[in-house]
Amino acid sequence: MTQQLQLAELVAACRWLGAKGWAPATGGNMSLRQDSEWCWLSESxxxxGSLTESDFxxxxxxxxTAPSGRTPSAETGLHTLIYRLFPEAQAVLHVHTVNATVLSRLVKGNRLTLQGYEMQKSLRGQSSHLDxxxxxxxxxxxxxSALAQRINSETSKDDLQWGFLLRGHGLTCWGRSVQEARRHLEGLEFLFECEILRRRLEVL
Ligand SMILES: CSC[C@@H](O)[C@@H](O)C(=O)COP(=O)(O)O
Ligand SMILES: [Zn+2]
Known part of the structure; x- marks a missing residue:
C-alpha cells in the first residue's frame, strides 16, 4: 500500500475514534511510520477527530526532531519509542477513553490482567479466552522523555506487543498496519469496558 493510502487510512481511523468520543478536547495523538528513519505524527x-493529512x-x-518547524505531539517520544523497539510497527494510536482512564487507575501495580474474554482474540497472537x-x-x-526511558528500561519487548496504559491518562496501542492498530484499539477498549463492568457488579 502506498504511503498516501496509509495516511488516508490513518485520517479515517482518527475520524472513527473521534466520533466514538475516544479523543475528547485535544486529547490523543496518532502516527504512521514512513520508513526506518521517519514517521508522521499528529500536530500538537x-x-x-477532525485531522486531515496536512495535520501530520x-x-x-x-x-x-521535526524538520517542518511545526510542533508534533507532546507525546512524540512514546510513538518513536515504539517505532525504535518494533521495526514492524506501522501505526500508533494514543487515546483518552473513559474506560482506559478509569481502569488504569483501578489497577494496583504495573500490570492489567485480562482473562476469560473471547475478545482477547482481537489482539495479535491471541487464540484463547483461557490465556x-x-x-x-x-x-x-x-x-x-523520562516516561519513554522508564518504559524502555522497565519493560520487555514482549510486554509491549500491543501497547500500554498510562495511569489516569489513556491507552497507547500499535499495529503492523493502520487496520491492525485500529483493531487493537477497538478490542482493548471493549475489554476495558467489560472489565470495569465486571468489577463494578462484583462489588454490588
Ligand atoms: C487534553 S490534551 C492532553 C495532552 O497533554 C496529551 O495527553 C495528549 O494526548 C494530546 O497532546 P498532543 O500534544 O495534542 O498530541
Ligand atoms: Zn495523551
Missing part, C-alpha cells in the same frame, strides 16, 4: 493541540508532521524516529493477557500500566508523567 489539535482536535484529533514528519518526525525523525531517532531524535524526535491471561497482560497489559503494562505506567504511572503518568508530564516528562515524556
Amino acid at each position: 493541540g489539535k482536535d484529533k 508532521l514528519q518526525v525523525n524516529i531517532g531524535d524526535n 491471561a493477557l497482560q497489559l503494562p500500566v505506567f504511572d503518568n508523567n508530564q516528562d515524556i
Whole structure:
C-alpha cells in the first residue's frame, strides 16, 4: 500500500475514534511510520477527530526532531519509542477513553490482567479466552522523555506487543498496519469496558 493510502487510512481511523468520543478536547495523538528513519505524527493541540493529512508532521524516529518547524505531539517520544523497539510497527494510536482512564487507575501495580474474554482474540497472537493477557500500566508523567526511558528500561519487548496504559491518562496501542492498530484499539477498549463492568457488579 502506498504511503498516501496509509495516511488516508490513518485520517479515517482518527475520524472513527473521534466520533466514538475516544479523543475528547485535544486529547490523543496518532502516527504512521514512513520508513526506518521517519514517521508522521499528529500536530500538537489539535482536535484529533477532525485531522486531515496536512495535520501530520514528519518526525525523525531517532531524535524526535521535526524538520517542518511545526510542533508534533507532546507525546512524540512514546510513538518513536515504539517505532525504535518494533521495526514492524506501522501505526500508533494514543487515546483518552473513559474506560482506559478509569481502569488504569483501578489497577494496583504495573500490570492489567485480562482473562476469560473471547475478545482477547482481537489482539495479535491471541487464540484463547483461557490465556491471561497482560497489559503494562505506567504511572503518568508530564516528562515524556523520562516516561519513554522508564518504559524502555522497565519493560520487555514482549510486554509491549500491543501497547500500554498510562495511569489516569489513556491507552497507547500499535499495529503492523493502520487496520491492525485500529483493531487493537477497538478490542482493548471493549475489554476495558467489560472489565470495569465486571468489577463494578462484583462489588454490588
Ligand atoms: C487534553 S490534551 C492532553 C495532552 O497533554 C496529551 O495527553 C495528549 O494526548 C494530546 O497532546 P498532543 O500534544 O495534542 O498530541
Ligand atoms: Zn495523551
